[in-house]
Amino acid sequence: DQQVKQNSPSLSVQEGRISILNCDYTNSMFDYFLWYKKYPAEGPTFLISISSIKDKNEDGRFTVFLNKSAKHLSLHIVPSQPGDSAVYFCAAMSGSNYKLTFGKGTLLTVNP
Amino acid sequence: ETGVTQSPTHLIKTRGQQVTLRCSSQSGHNTVSWYQQALGQGPQFIFQYYREEENGRGNFPPRFSGLQFPNYSSELNVNALELDDSALYLCASSLGGASGSRETQYFGPGTRLLVL
Numbered sequence: 005d006q007q008v009k010q011n012s013p014s015l016s017v018q019e020g021r022i023s024i025l026n027c028d029y030t031n032s033m034f035d036y037f038l039w040y041k042k043y044p045a046e047g048p049t050f051l052i053s054i055s056s057i058k059d060k061n062e063d064g065r066f067t068v069f070l071n072k073s074a075k076h077l078s079l080h081i082v083p084s085q086p087g088d089s090a091v092y093f094c095a096a097m098s099g100s101n102y103k104l105t106f107g108k109g110t111l112l113t114v115n116p
Numbered sequence: 117e118t119g120v121t122q123s124p125t126h127l128i129k130t131r132g133q134q135v136t137l138r139c140s141s142q143s144g145h146n147t148v149s150w151y152q153q154a155l156g157q158g159p160q161f162i163f164q165y166y167r168e169e170e171n172g173r174g175n176f177p178p179r180f181s182g183l184q185f186p187n188y189s190s191e192l193n194v195n196a197l198e199l200d201d202s203a204l205y206l207c208a209s210s211l212g213g214a215s216g217s218r219e220t221q222y223f224g225p226g227t228r229l230l231v232l
Contacts (some may be wrong), residue, residue, distance in 0.1 A: 041224055047206055047223030093158055106158030
């Protein structure tokens with residue numbers, strides 16, 4: 005039973021446009037959410053996080069939005085760059101439990 | 117500052133064998149978590165070690181075991197290897213505590229294990 009779902013296996017975007025990656029979760033105990041980026045042959049790299057007490061967090065070109073009532077979060081990348089091409093994982097935590105629960109990932113391709 | 121390192125990078129074993137994977141945590145980090153990433157899946161939590169004690173465990177059988185050393189480096193041991201154990205094994209370190217905190221987990225490059 006997948007508690008964190010990324011329903012789009014892949015997304016293709018033109019350079020300079022906005023990339024929107026989506027994530028849904030089912031466990032209402034999750035209260036902290038993270039996005040990681042993964043290049044081939046490398047480990048996941050932390051991008052941005054958001055606590056359930058917020059609905060938006062911004063860091064440069066990356067913004068994460070959280071809709072708790074819909075149990076949905078999204079990552080916006082503006083403007084998208086070819087170097088952003090990677091697999092993006094959504095992950096969630098609950099309470100003081102350090103366990104990260106990951107989605108299956110979305111492969112983002114940014115075309116020049 | 118040194119990041120998280122893992123060894124070996126690749127490994128081939130046969131069914132029934134045992135394997136030990138190693139992880140050196142980022143400088144200053146006292147917590148290590150291990151994840152298994154099967155092909156086409158997201159990483160799945162195996163267990164976490166904080167100050168040499170297991171601090172949480174995912175849905176993995178007892179043949180998956182671990183250790184953390186006084187310098188906070190860690191080992192993942194898998195006994196009686198099965199074909200389904202073929203995966204990328206990721207180690208992540210953080211500065212945490214048993215009481216809970218939201219410190220970010222930083223991942224190493226992983227060890228790719230193939231079981232034949």
